[in-house]
Amino acid sequence: MAAETARQRLAPLAEEDTLSLGERAYRRLRESIVQGMLPAGRKISERSIATELGISAQPVREALRRLEQDGMVVTLPRRGTVVAEVGPAQLGELGRIRAALEGVACALAAERIDADSLASLAVILKRMTAGTEAGDTEALDEANEEFHALIHRATGNLFLIRSLGSLRAYDHLGRHRAIGSTPRDLPKALAEHRGIVAALRRHDPALAEARMRHHILRSLVTNGVLPPPPRPMRRP
Amino acid sequence: MAAETARQRLAPLAEEDTLSLGERAYRRLRESIVQGMLPAGRKISERSIATELGISAQPVREALRRLEQDGMVVTLPRRGTVVAEVGPAQLGELGRIRAALEGVACALAAERIDADSLASLAVILKRMTAGTEAGDTEALDEANEEFHALIHRATGNLFLIRSLGSLRAYDHLGRHRAIGSTPRDLPKALAEHRGIVAALRRHDPALAEARMRHHILRSLVTNGVLPPPPRPMRRP
DNA sequence: CATGGACAACTGCCATAGCAGTTGGCAGCG
DNA sequence: CGCTGCCAACTGCTATGGCAGTTGTCCATG
Structure with a gap:
C-alpha cells in the first residue's frame, strides 16, 4: 500500500530556542x-x-x-x-512502573527537600484548591504537572528526572487515547496531594513514598488505564 | 593542566558483531x-x-x-x-531506584511467566546452590546476572529491560569502587532467590514484588552502598 | 611584574554525500 | 496465468568536512 494515509506534516522547527x-x-x-x-x-x-x-x-x-x-x-x-505500539496493557505496565518510580522519588524528596520547595508546593496546593472548586481542569492539569515536576527536581537525581519525564509522556498519551473527557476524582486527588505535601513537610520518606504510590495507582485506576484493584489496595 | 594523566587507550572495536x-x-x-x-x-x-x-x-x-x-x-x-560524578550517595539513590524497579518487574513477571522460564530459573537455582556450596563467587555472579535478566525478559516490557540494564551497570560500578572483595552473604542471597522463584511459581505478584525488593535492598546494605536500615525493614 | 587582548587549538554541533542492505514492482520466461 | 529474477527506490548507517563557540597560551603593553 502506498502512503495514502493523509499524513499531516510536521511544522518546521522554530529557531526560538537555544537548544540543539x-x-x-x-x-x-x-x-x-x-x-x-x-x-x-x-x-x-x-x-x-x-x-x-x-x-x-x-x-x-x-x-x-x-x-x-x-x-x-x-x-x-x-x-x-x-x-511503537503501546496498547492498553503496556500502558498499564508503564503506569505501574511510574507509580513505583514516583514513590522512590517522593521518598528521596522527603529526605532533602528544603523550605523554598515546600513553600512552592504550598502555593501549588492553593492553586489546586482553587482549581478544584472552580472545576478548571486545564489549570489543574498545569498545577499537577508543576507539582510532580517540583518533587522530581527536589530529588536532585537526574536519572529519576529523565525517566519520570518519559513516563509522564506516556501518561499524556493515555489521556489522548481515551476519547472525550477522562473521568477524574478531583476532590480525592486534592486530598492526596495535601497528604503528600504533609509527609514531605514531616520529612517522612516511607510515608511520602506510600502516599505518592497510592496516589498514582488510584489516579490510573480512575482514569481507566489500570483495572480496579485486583487485591485490596493498602490504605495509606 | 595538560592531559598528562597516563590515559590508557581503548582498543579498536572488533568487527565480530553485526551491531551498529x-x-x-x-x-x-x-x-x-x-x-x-x-x-x-x-x-x-x-x-x-x-x-x-x-x-x-x-x-x-x-x-x-x-x-x-x-x-x-x-x-x-x-x-x-x-x-559524571557518581558518589556513594547517588549510588545509594540509584540502588533504591533499582530496588523499586526490580520489584515491579518481578510483579509483572509473576503474572505472565511461563513454564519454560520457570524451568530455566530452576536450573539457575541449582547452579546457585552449587556455587554457594563451593564458594565460587564468579560463577555465582554469572548465575545471578542470568537470574535477574531472565526475570526482566519475562516481563516483556522493553522500558523495564532497558532501564534495569542501565541500573545494573551502576551496580557493577559500585562493586568496582569497593576495593577488594565486597562482603556478601551467600546463603541468605540463595534463600532469597529461592523465595522469589517460589512466589513467581505461585504467580503471586505482590509477594514476588515484596521479596524481590527486599532482596535488592538487603544486598545493597550488605555491600555497603546503602546504610543499615534507618527504620525497621518490612519482613517479607 | 601585572594585565589585557589576540591567536591557535580545542570543543560540540550540523550538513552533505555516499555506502550497503531491504523492499516492491515489473518485465520476461516457463 | 504463475513464477522467477532483476532493477529502481527506498531504508538505516557511517564518513568527511566545516561551522561557531570556548579555552588556554603567549606576546605586547601599561
Missing part, C-alpha cells in the same frame, strides 16, 4: 507521538522527518535513537523505524 | 566507565574517542547522547563531555 537541533527534534517527535499525530505503526524515516523539520538527518537520527531508548519507537536495522 | 557502530560504541563506553577506566571527571571528546575506537565521530556522538540519558556522562554545550 537534536534536542528539539527529540522533544518535538515525542510530543507528536503522545499528542496522537504520528500514531502507532507510522513509518518514520530519518530523511522525510528531516525535510519536514527543515533540518538535516543527523539530529533526527539522534532523536530517534533516544526515543528508541524510551521505548516510543522501534527500528529494524536497514528496514525502517516505526512508532 | 553506534550501539557498539555505546556498550563499550558504558563498560569502560563501570569498569573503572574512564573515571569520573575524565574528559571525553567525540573525536579522540572516535580515533581510539577506529571509527568516525558520529556513532560516538550518538553513544554519548544515550549515555547522557542514562546519566553516566554530562556534556556542557560547546565545552566538552565528562564522565
Whole structure:
C-alpha cells in the first residue's frame, strides 16, 4: 500500500530556542507521538522527518535513537523505524512502573527537600484548591504537572528526572487515547496531594513514598488505564 | 593542566558483531566507565574517542547522547563531555531506584511467566546452590546476572529491560569502587532467590514484588552502598 | 611584574554525500 | 496465468568536512 494515509506534516522547527537541533527534534517527535499525530505503526524515516523539520538527518537520527531508548519507537536495522505500539496493557505496565518510580522519588524528596520547595508546593496546593472548586481542569492539569515536576527536581537525581519525564509522556498519551473527557476524582486527588505535601513537610520518606504510590495507582485506576484493584489496595 | 594523566587507550572495536557502530560504541563506553577506566571527571571528546575506537565521530556522538540519558556522562554545550560524578550517595539513590524497579518487574513477571522460564530459573537455582556450596563467587555472579535478566525478559516490557540494564551497570560500578572483595552473604542471597522463584511459581505478584525488593535492598546494605536500615525493614 | 587582548587549538554541533542492505514492482520466461 | 529474477527506490548507517563557540597560551603593553 502506498502512503495514502493523509499524513499531516510536521511544522518546521522554530529557531526560538537555544537548544540543539537534536534536542528539539527529540522533544518535538515525542510530543507528536503522545499528542496522537504520528500514531502507532507510522513509518518514520530519518530523511522525510528531516525535510519536514527543515533540518538535516543527523539530529533526527539522534532523536530517534533516544526515543528508541524510551521505548516510543522501534527500528529494524536497514528496514525502517516505526512508532511503537503501546496498547492498553503496556500502558498499564508503564503506569505501574511510574507509580513505583514516583514513590522512590517522593521518598528521596522527603529526605532533602528544603523550605523554598515546600513553600512552592504550598502555593501549588492553593492553586489546586482553587482549581478544584472552580472545576478548571486545564489549570489543574498545569498545577499537577508543576507539582510532580517540583518533587522530581527536589530529588536532585537526574536519572529519576529523565525517566519520570518519559513516563509522564506516556501518561499524556493515555489521556489522548481515551476519547472525550477522562473521568477524574478531583476532590480525592486534592486530598492526596495535601497528604503528600504533609509527609514531605514531616520529612517522612516511607510515608511520602506510600502516599505518592497510592496516589498514582488510584489516579490510573480512575482514569481507566489500570483495572480496579485486583487485591485490596493498602490504605495509606 | 595538560592531559598528562597516563590515559590508557581503548582498543579498536572488533568487527565480530553485526551491531551498529553506534550501539557498539555505546556498550563499550558504558563498560569502560563501570569498569573503572574512564573515571569520573575524565574528559571525553567525540573525536579522540572516535580515533581510539577506529571509527568516525558520529556513532560516538550518538553513544554519548544515550549515555547522557542514562546519566553516566554530562556534556556542557560547546565545552566538552565528562564522565559524571557518581558518589556513594547517588549510588545509594540509584540502588533504591533499582530496588523499586526490580520489584515491579518481578510483579509483572509473576503474572505472565511461563513454564519454560520457570524451568530455566530452576536450573539457575541449582547452579546457585552449587556455587554457594563451593564458594565460587564468579560463577555465582554469572548465575545471578542470568537470574535477574531472565526475570526482566519475562516481563516483556522493553522500558523495564532497558532501564534495569542501565541500573545494573551502576551496580557493577559500585562493586568496582569497593576495593577488594565486597562482603556478601551467600546463603541468605540463595534463600532469597529461592523465595522469589517460589512466589513467581505461585504467580503471586505482590509477594514476588515484596521479596524481590527486599532482596535488592538487603544486598545493597550488605555491600555497603546503602546504610543499615534507618527504620525497621518490612519482613517479607 | 601585572594585565589585557589576540591567536591557535580545542570543543560540540550540523550538513552533505555516499555506502550497503531491504523492499516492491515489473518485465520476461516457463 | 504463475513464477522467477532483476532493477529502481527506498531504508538505516557511517564518513568527511566545516561551522561557531570556548579555552588556554603567549606576546605586547601599561
